[in-house]
Amino acid sequence: MTYQAKLIAGGKIVIPAELRKALGFQTGDSLVLEREGDSIVIKTYAQVVREVQKEFRTMVGEGYSVDQFLAERRADWGEE
Template sequence: MSYHAKLIKGGKIVIPAELRRELGLKDGDQLVIERMGGSLTIKTYAQMVREVQAEIKRLVGPYEGSLVDELIADRRAEATTEDRRP
């Protein structure tokens, strides 16, 4: 579905009320604008986080366990090694 928005003074974009309601956008929400060639894409921060998480999951692949727990264990092991150095 297409919507029309208006660019007003100061470079502000007015997003139609119907679209804001459908997407659950509220006053003060932070949005991310991406330039893709000659087009703009507007996303919420929540959308960006989901996309980044999906990309990381794709890159890491199936993984059993917790990457965070693994990282913490690695850091603790490094700290122990450093504490033992003369």
């Protein structure tokens, strides 16, 4: 589906209500804009965090935990 928005004073863009609702954007959400060539991709900060977490999970494995990470760091620092 295609939506139309207008760039207004101060560089503000109003995202149509139907699109905001469909994407789950809420008032006050932090949005991240990524440039892809001549296009812009808009994501919530939460979406970006989930994408990064997913990427790290592929690198360290599904069962890896923050506690394991901290234990490894402490061992590296000689604290255990």
